[in-house]
Amino acid sequence: MRVPILLVFFPCLIFVKAQVPPPNVHLEKISTLYVPSRYNSHDYPEFKLGRHAAEQLAYDPAQKILYVTGEERLNVVDLSNPSDPIMLYRKQFVKMDPTDVEYCGNHVFVSVANDEKPEDGKVLVFRKYNRRHNTMPIVLEVVVGPSPNMLLPTINCQKVLVALEGEAFARGGNLIDPEGAIGLLKFPSSYISDTTYSYKVLDFRSFNDKYPILARSGVRYVYKENGNTLAQDLEPEHITFSADEKKAYISLQENNAIAEVDMVLETITDLRGLGFKDWTKYKLDPSDEDGGINIYPYPIYGMYQPDAIRTVTIGGREYIVTADEGDSKDYSGLKLTTSGFDETKRVRDITLANNSEVLQWARKRKIPSIQHDALLGKLSVSTQEGRLRDGTYDKLYSYGGRGFSVLRSDTMERIYDSGSIVEESHAMQYPKLFNSYAKSSVNITDTQDSRSDSKGPECESLAVAYSGTRVIVFVGCERPGTISIYSFNSNMTEGTLESIYSGAKTVLGTWGEAFDGGLLTDMDTDDIKYLPPFQSPTGQPLLVVTGSDTGTVSLFHVRGLDNRFQSNLFKAHLSQNQPLNLQQKPVQQAPVKVVKERNFFILFIAYVGCKAINLKKISTLYVPSSYSDTGTPLFSPKAKSSEQLAYDTQSKFVYVVGSSKLNVIDINDVENPQIIYHKMMGDFDPTDVEFCGDHVFVTLDDNQERERGRVVVFTKFDPKKKTMDTVLNVTVGPLPDMVQPSSDCRTVLIALEGKAFARNGELVDPEGGVGLLKFHDLSISAANYSYKRLDFTRYNDRWNSLSKTGVRFIYKEQNNKFSQDLEPEYISFSKDERKAYICLQENNAIAVVDLGTENITAIHGLGFKNWRNSKLDASDKDGGINIRPLPVYGMYQPDAIQVIKVNGEEYLVTSNEGGGKDYSDYKLNATGFSEEIRARDVSISENSEINQWMLQNNISNILDNSVLGRLVITTETGRLPDGSFDKLYTFGGRGFSIWKADTMALVYDSGSDVEDTHAQARPDLFNAQLKAGKKIKNTIDYRSDNKGPESESLAIGHDGDKILIFVGHERPGSISVYSVNGDISSPKFESVFWDIPNSEQTWTEAFEQRSISVIDPEDLKYISAKESPNGRPLLLVAGSVSGTLSILEVIGFNMVSATGAV
Known part of the structure; x- marks a missing residue:
């Protein structure tokens, strides 16, 4: 006798077929x-x-x-x-x-x-x-x-x-x-x-x-x-x-x-x-x-x-x-x-x-x-x-x-x-x-x-x-x-x-x-x-x-294992041990209760939050890299048309900067985002955008006068007038890389990277600094502000003590000072906004700003990551994926940083991309400086750690191209007076870390987890790189010899008491999701997201067919369900290389508690 089944459906499950057993493991x-x-x-x-x-x-x-x-x-x-x-x-x-x-x-x-x-x-x-x-x-x-x-x-x-x-x-x-x-x-x-x-x-x-x-x-x-x-x-x-x-x-x-x-x-x-x-x-x-x-x-x-x-x-x-x-x-x-x-x-x-x-x-x-x-x-x-x-x-x-x-x-x-x-x-x-x-x-x-x-x-x-x-x-x-x-x-x-x-x-x-x-x-x-x-x-x-x-x-x-990052299998068992097999689309599972009621069974599926947290693409908008003389939008990969983004929670507009433009994108219909306005920036390159207090803050790099970067403040976009009026245009200093307003919008910090540039055949390296723009009250106008610049000159004579903690002073030629070598990039406020933390990526350090005294009070070195105690793939010439311990050190060198609070303590989350100084392609009268070199091109000292490791592991030539030879390392750390190297230091930590904010003590590092999980989920994209004429599948392992996945961007969300950490990886364009549930020292890997086809296409073909996005996810923005256009938690992604704005839904949340980040 067949037993009638009554299914009570909830949004978390979509059944497409009954009485078809799923494949067993x-x-x-x-x-x-x-x-x-x-x-x-x-x-x-x-x-x-x-x-x-x-x-x-x-x-x-x-x-x-x-x-x-x-x-x-x-x-x-x-x-x-x-x-x-x-x-x-x-x-x-x-x-x-x-x-x-x-x-x-x-x-x-x-x-x-x-x-x-x-x-x-x-x-x-x-x-x-x-x-x-x-x-x-x-x-x-x-x-x-x-x-x-x-x-x-x-x-x-x-x-x-x-x-x-x-x-x-x-x-x-x-x-x-x-x-x-x-x-x-x-x-x-x-x-x-x-x-x-x-x-x-x-x-x-x-x-x-x-x-x-x-x-x-x-x-x-x-x-x-x-x-x-x-x-x-x-x-x-x-x-x-x-x-x-x-x-x-x-x-x-x-x-x-x-x-x-x-x-x-x-x-x-x-x-x-x-x-x-x-x-x-x-x-x-x-x-x-x-x-x-x-x-x-x-x-x-x-x-x-x-x-x-x-x-x-x-x-x-x-x-x-x-x-x-x-x-x-x-x-x-x-x-x-x-x-x-x-x-x-x-x-x-x-x-x-x-x-x-x-x-x-x-x-x-x-x-x-x-x-x-x-x-x-x-x-x-x-x-x-x-x-x-x-x-x-x-x-x-x-x-x-x-x-x-x-x-x-x-x-x-x-x-x-x-x-x-x-x-x-x-x-x-x-x-x-x-x-x-x-x-x-x-x-x-x-x-x-x-x-x-x-x-x-x-x-x-x-x-x-x-x-x-x-x-x-x-x-x-x-x-x-x-x-x-x-x-x-x-x-x-x-x-x-x-x-x-x-x-x-x-x-x-x-x-x-x-x-x-x-x-x-x-x-x-x-x-x-x-x-x-x-x-x-x-x-x-x-x-x-x-x-x-x-x-x-x-x-x-x-056989029969699900994809590690998304479950396709759902099985319920009736009380009389007769299996009711139901097949489900690749969405999340919910708890099941089976009740026998007379001559039929009722299957209750309670929506109390899906089990694995992952990302599902809703839509992608390709942002024009330029416009023709007739106004026709033009598109090109690697044009960086979508670099940074900001979100207005009231209008549901997204502001995106890139390719000398500021774009306004309407995402009220998340499945069909539309560019409704764009503003050309002339001979300025926008580097960041933030939204605060009905105003849009944009940092601009002046391509003509590099020392005179600017912050421009606009009124938010008026959809009726189709305008954005300029409220303030202030010169802030050399190469402003990021802008960050406080919650009341009255204090605005600017990271002045001060990156070196060429002028008339000479290298100019301005001092890095932190700009402090203040408004006297809630009125934001040209008549109501003050600006000052905080510099690092007081640290010039402290370099020796700072170097012991891992701080790097790289370019010392032409009497360059330490304050000139420092390059502030990313900013994050403490929760009470009394402090700010600024990463100095190339210098492997984080600076602390006291917003009360308006001083840079500390520079903390981040030390080094011992890859003998972890694993990495260090070669693009080793026949594929080979993740293993090797005798090198990694410089963490974070790009993005975010502050989180767990159990009353504040911590810094860092995405450890890595970055070297290379002026070799500058138009200079003399050969440009570069700290980057292949490991095969250096001389290893006889009593070095590397030789000891070779002896212990019976490896005859550690500098072979299939081992460490191809790895890009720095010439500025680990070198002895005779020019040989005792230790090798490579760029970046190939993942993310968590540091105690008050001491900068490391409490968690992802180790090899990013490369491990990428290798398992999409081995065909492992450390791959967008190469125009190359087939996607043939670029596997291309970046292993450099910085691997290049973890660069971060966003933080909350699911009840659970903190979600989204980590964007540049190569080839992926986002990992981790969760912290009380124990800050052991984040849990949840999933990893790609939007790249597994096909015979070349990267160019995939771009032209609009089948790729999120390539080089330069900026991530988490939107809580409360502030989202569709009432569901979202992640906005600016794909710099793909020139895209992608809207992803965060699947697996407890909808009752899916609030914004604390």
């Missing part, structure tokens, strides 16, 4: 490499099922190399051709068992258990594999403590956490149980050697007397004999960092807990129990003697006991995903003089208390023998939980959660539990492999259900990816070797199963025969790693999987 096998389990005496590889030849993995994205540990070896695998992975190298360990491997900073970190002396486990650090020399020299060997299980470096590689499991072992017939602990290995810089490290152990002893309290939350203290302390019983295993790396979380699997480490204080600050899973509310199959698959609720509790854990950050909140495998303590197999401890018993072998929860549940359902083997009798449970003083049991506790969970990282509150979906979905898709176990000599079908009595599927490994507004979670289950894929909403409370993959390609014959025939892979999926497109060898998302039992490394394409 699934895995498509590329290849499998079998790793030898051993080599015989003739060095011939041998392969055997169950030998754990491939356990843990790490990936080097620059070399496309995989490091795999297992069977006392570290293997190096080439993934350059994922269809044919090749074993390049192996390193054999003697009496040491590698337990984990990680790659960081061109080094490979390996934790090893010491077979002879278990207390002295080690961390070994190797240089990355050198293809030319086929070597991996060891850099450091550190004894870290007992049984290191996992290690994890921070992003900058300067801190490495080690989970010291401290598993019990036998020695001389006695049981030794070392304390579990966390090791902290530290390096003072990115230089790693055996002389530049420190190591300390963080222990759990402070928790020894807290166990009674901890037990209430589910923390387990299992082995208490022989005076064993809680610290000895605790066994740390898996590590994950918070997004800001200020905290780390460590799973204590057997103890059913997660520990929290404060990375700043270097202390274990908390130990949190994970509670228990009530299986009366879910379903499981607890027996291997019940004739097959029987999944039902039972009166038992599950101890979650996660193996792998991963942090996820989405929607401004952080979560921890846990793979709830389960595990017990069993020392019965150790060689002891007495019987070894084992906490496990079968349910049939224990005595239940007469009034126990278990028997009450069974009596209520008239089940005579709940302890029968076909029911609970065969299930393994713990003897350490639920036992009463008389030795009987009131409750039963089994191992593991048979699935996975999502916890809030701040409270450890469980907000999602997969329940019974893992067993149910396996039973449906792979019934003959249900809870099976790969045992070489046994028929595959005979092992069905064989692990139901223990921990079921044993979900052990995790990987996480982001897809549109969703989080994708990959869950590896040991039994029999599957990977389940789930998608989650942005608050991580609703999970949808997408697909399941199994490595068993047959159910015929024995497990050993299937393995020998190459039909068995990925059994015991011990480690999973997701490779996003910008890291992947194929440029597509991949999943790499180790199969411990099969000794395999498998590569998969991840």
